[in-house]
Amino acid sequence: MADILDWTNANLDTLDMATHEAKADEMAARLREETGAGKLPFLTMPYANTLKDELEGLKEYLKGFDHMLLLGIGGSALGARALQEAFFPQQNQPGHKGPFLWIADNVDAYALEAYLARLPAEKTVVVTVSKSGGTIETVGQYFILKEWMQEKLGDTWHQNMLLVTDQEQGFLRGEVKTYGIRALPVPDNLGGRYSVLSAVGLIPALFLGMDIDALIAGATEVSSILASQELTGKELAKHSSFQLAVWAAALMDKGFDEMIFFAYIPLWASFGDWFAQLWAESLGKEGKGSQPLPAIGVTDQHSVNQMFMDGVRNKACLYLSCPNLPAGPKFPVDLPDQFSYVRGRDVGELIQAEGLGNRMALSQSGVPLVELEMGSDSPKQAGKLIALLGAATILTGWLMGINPLDQPAVELGKRLAKARMNADGLDEEKQDLNDFLTADRDLREF
Known part of the structure; x- marks a missing residue:
C-alpha cells in the first residue's frame, strides 16, 4: 500500500x-x-555508495561480537535507538539470546558500571560516535572503555573499538591515526540530528541485521527530487x-x-x-x-x-x-x-x-x-x-527565516559545564559560574 x-x-x-x-x-x-554546494548531504547523500561498500566490509568483523556498546549522545544515539526498537524489538522481549545493542547516551554512572562489570570484553565492540571528537559526555566514556579494553585484552584492545568521527580532524581522528582503530567518517556538513542514515545510525543497524539498503532506498525516494x-x-x-x-x-x-x-x-x-x-x-x-x-x-x-x-x-x-x-x-x-x-x-x-x-x-x-x-x-x-x-x-x-542547521544556544550549557570541571580558558564562564554559586539561595525543605 x-x-x-x-x-x-x-x-x-x-x-x-x-x-x-x-x-x-x-x-x-x-x-x-x-x-549544489554540498551543504545538505542529508538530502543528496553523496556518501551513500561509498558507505554501502564500507558497511559491507564491516559485516564479517561485526559478526565476531555478541554485544555492541554505542557511545553517543543526542543525534549520535536517538536515531540508532529508534531503528533498534522499530526493527529489532526482540532485544526487549523474553528469551532473547543476542546480538545485543547497548546505547550509552548519558552521563550515567550506574549504567556505565554495569557495562564494565557484565559485558564480556572479548565479545564486545565499542562504537564511539562524535563528529567533532570533542563531546565530553561521549569521549569521556571512550576514555573509560579504552582503559577497560586495555586491561581486559592487552595489546589487541584496539580491535574491539570502532570510531565514527570527522574524516580529517578532531581528537578521535587522532586516535585512529595513533592506534590504527577502525573508523568510518561522519560526512562534512551533516549535523547529528540529520545523520541517522549515515554511519552514525547504520553501523548499529548493520550489527543487528537490518535492511540498510531499504532504509537508504526509502530516503532517496523522498529526497531525490529535492x-x-x-x-x-x-x-x-x-x-x-x-x-x-x-x-x-x-x-x-x-x-x-x-x-x-x-x-x-x-x-x-x-x-x-x-x-x-x-x-x-x-x-x-x-x-x-x-x-x-x-x-x-x-x-x-x-x-x-x-x-x-x-x-x-x-x-x-x-x-x-x-x-x-x-x-x-x-x-x-x-x-x-x-x-x-x-x-x-x-x-x-x-x-x-x-x-x-x-x-x-x-x-x-x-x-x-x-x-x-x-x-x-x-x-x-x-x-x-x-x-x-x-x-x-x-x-x-x-x-x-532562521537557520535550521545550527544550535547556538546549546553551547552555553556545555561551556559552563566545562568551566565547572575547571577546563582551561573559559574565564568569563568561570566568573559567571562563581556568581551563580555564591548568590543567595532560596532553599526550602519539603
Whole structure:
C-alpha cells in the first residue's frame, strides 16, 4: 500500500497558507544552491555508495561480537535507538539470546558500571560516535572503555573499538591515526540530528541485521527530487515536505507553538524522541519555533492526552499510523458480556480502533492534525519518514527565516559545564559560574 498524508483535519482553511506557498520558487532556488554546494548531504547523500561498500566490509568483523556498546549522545544515539526498537524489538522481549545493542547516551554512572562489570570484553565492540571528537559526555566514556579494553585484552584492545568521527580532524581522528582503530567518517556538513542514515545510525543497524539498503532506498525516494539541480518551484510546491513546512509555518504564525508527534505504530514510538530533537534543535531559534511533544498511542491516551484535547489551544499534531500492523493473538470468545465487543477479535484491531477514535477526538477538539499513514512498518517506509521529516524541518526553518542547521544556544550549557570541571580558558564562564554559586539561595525543605 501507498504511504499517504491525510490533510482532511489539518484546518487549512483557518490558516494563511498562501504567504508561505508563494515562496516555493525562492525555496527551490535555495535548495539548488545549497545542495549544489554540498551543504545538505542529508538530502543528496553523496556518501551513500561509498558507505554501502564500507558497511559491507564491516559485516564479517561485526559478526565476531555478541554485544555492541554505542557511545553517543543526542543525534549520535536517538536515531540508532529508534531503528533498534522499530526493527529489532526482540532485544526487549523474553528469551532473547543476542546480538545485543547497548546505547550509552548519558552521563550515567550506574549504567556505565554495569557495562564494565557484565559485558564480556572479548565479545564486545565499542562504537564511539562524535563528529567533532570533542563531546565530553561521549569521549569521556571512550576514555573509560579504552582503559577497560586495555586491561581486559592487552595489546589487541584496539580491535574491539570502532570510531565514527570527522574524516580529517578532531581528537578521535587522532586516535585512529595513533592506534590504527577502525573508523568510518561522519560526512562534512551533516549535523547529528540529520545523520541517522549515515554511519552514525547504520553501523548499529548493520550489527543487528537490518535492511540498510531499504532504509537508504526509502530516503532517496523522498529526497531525490529535492536534491536535483533541476528542481523548480512548481515541483517543490507539490512535494509533501514543502507542504508540511508551509502548514507548520502557518500554524506558528497563528500561535500554534506546540507540535505533537503521536505514534500509533508501537515499535516506532522512539521516532518521537528522534523527531523531538530534530524539530526543537532546528527550529528553536531567535524566540521562534514550536515545542515538539512526543506521544505514544495508545499509552498516552491515558495520560497527557487530556492536555492535548482540553488544554490550551496551541497544539497541532503529526499523527503516525499504519493500517497493516500484525493482527496479533485473538481475544478469547468466553468473555463477560460487558466486553462482548472484542470477543474473538484480533488484538491488532483494537489499536486501529483506538487510533481512529483518538484521531477523531483530537480533530473534534480543535487540534489541527495531519496523518502520516504508512503503507507498512518496513525499513523502506522508515527511510521515507526520516527523509520527509528532515526535509520538512529544513524548509520550515527557512520559511521562518532562521537557520535550521545550527544550535547556538546549546553551547552555553556545555561551556559552563566545562568551566565547572575547571577546563582551561573559559574565564568569563568561570566568573559567571562563581556568581551563580555564591548568590543567595532560596532553599526550602519539603
